[in-house]
Amino acid sequence: MNMNATFIGQIIWFAMFVAFCMKFVWPPISAALDERKQKIAEGLSAADRAERDLELAQEKASGDLKEAKAKAAEIIEQANRRANQVVEDAKGQAREEGDRLIVQAQAEIEREINAAREQLRREVAALALAGAEKVLASEVNPAAHKQMLDQLAAEL
Amino acid sequence: MAADTPTGYIKHHLTNLTYGKVPAETPVCDAYGELTGETFQQASWILARCDVQVDAMGFWAFHVDSLAWAGIMGLIFVGIFSMVARRATSGVPSGVLNFVEMVVEFVDSSVRDSFHGKSKLIAPLALTIFCWVFIMSSIKLLPVDTASAIAAALGLGYMKIVPTVDPNITLAMSFSVLGLVIAFSIMSKGVGGFFGELAFHPFEAKGITKFLLVPVNLILEVVALLAKPVSLGLRLFGNMFAGEFVFILLAAMMGYWQFIGAVPWAIFHLLVIPLQSFIFMILTIVYLSMASEHH
Structure with missing residues (x-):
């Protein structure tokens, strides 16, 4: 075991390598490791968050679906009600129209009857007169018997 | 090389290649580590070839x-x-x-x-x-x-x-x-x-x-x-x-x-x-x- 200046040489080597390591080796590697650690942590928390988001979204989706179903049922019911109403309305209108037509027809018939009666009334005097003329074969003065004939006509 | 005996072999393997300054009067060795009988005329920087030289170098020598x-x-x-x-x-x-x-x-x-x-x-x-x-x-x-x-x-x-x-x-x-x-x-x-x-x-x-x-x-x-x-x-x-x-x-x-x-x-x-x-x-x-x- 002989100690000599190798000792000093080795101290210089040692200092150089430690300095190099401290300057160019350790910082980049440890920075990369730290960065990766952070990235992984961020990734994990993002995954957690995504899972929670998914849960929320699913909850929301099922809620929306339920709501939509309820709404649809309501709309269908409303439509049914409206259809019934429309049918009822149409029925009512048709009935009214029918009644109106009947009334109109009855009025027309009444009018026709009256007109026919009027015409008959007008013609019956002449007919009766003509009949009487034939029966009496003259001698009869239409003016003298006019009052009696009018009376007869009014009785028709 | 002084490696013919087990002792010499071991000693040889445990000696470093040393570079240092030998003082005057240090024996000269040949390439095989054998003493040639001559001595250095003046102090000089050499790679040691035998134990005597290593010992003569003192502190200011380097194990190359x-x-x-x-x-x-x-x-x-x-x-x-x-x-x-x-x-x-x-x-x-x-x-x-x-x-x-x-x-x-x-x-x-x-x-x-x-x-x-x-x-x-x-x-x-x-x-x-x-x-x-x-x-x-x-x-x-x-x-x-x-x-x-x-x-x-x-x-x-x-x-x-x-x-x-x-x-x-x-x-x-x-x-x-x-x-x-x-x-x-x-x-x-x-x-x-x-x-x-x-x-x-x-x-x-x-x-x-x-x-x-x-x-x-x-x-x-x-x-x-x-x-x-x-x-x-x-x-x-x-x-x-x-x-x-x-x-x-x-x-x-x-x-x-x-x-x-x-x-x-x-x-x-x-x-x-x-x-x-x-x-x-x-x-x-x-x-x-x-x-x-x-x-």
Whole structure:
């Protein structure tokens, strides 16, 4: 075991390598490791968050679906009600129209009857007169018997 | 080469390729490590070829192999890691990025468990120590003669490729850690606080006795302070040296049949090497954590 200046040489080597390591080796590697650690942590928390988001979204989706179903049922019911109403309305209108037509027809018939009666009334005097003329074969003065004939006509 | 006897073989394998200044009158060796009988006329810088020259060099000599292999392994470490760092993304990791991130996270969690302060230095320091010590120690899983045979072919007398089997290397790292411990202490407690901790603990008293106890405290605390890096460096060195020594012994005794013993021992060392790297790293973190905490 002989100690000599190798000792000093080795101290210089040692200092150089430690300095190099401290300057160019350790910082980049440890920075990369730290960065990766952070990235992984961020990734994990993002995954957690995504899972929670998914849960929320699913909850929301099922809620929306339920709501939509309820709404649809309501709309269908409303439509049914409206259809019934429309049918009822149409029925009512048709009935009214029918009644109106009947009334109109009855009025027309009444009018026709009256007109026919009027015409008959007008013609019956002449007919009766003509009949009487034939029966009496003259001698009869239409003016003298006019009052009696009018009376007869009014009785028709 | 002086590797004909088992002792010579072992000694040869445990000698570093040393570059240093030999004084005048040092014997000259030939390429095989044999003394030629001549001596250097004047002091000169040479690569040692025999033990006599290594011993003559004294303190101002360098273990070229230890430093070179430590440097190469360190460059491999920073090369791989800085390449990965440039490509590091927060996206999906793959291939070598995965592996590097695993190491970084392992070191980071060790630092977080033991060090409660905030420091930009400590995590890269721990990463460098763990990976570098691991790679440096791993070279010893190569068969022991590989490197020295290649070196001999290149005309180099010695080649000890495992840097952590050189106490210079391990102690240099642990004493660097001591320097950081002192720096962390002074940063968190101030100069006064640091020296106060050395001078007024563990024996505490009030009044004049407090100052009478300073020498005792100082001796105890300085020994305790120095024991940290010494034990840290010698623990790694001792473990690696023992492992390497067994490989060398097996090679010396069994020659080409060494694999019978070397393979199980290498498998065992697959556990020892990471463990020792981890211990070096974790103790560094603990020492620095203790230094930056208030008592």
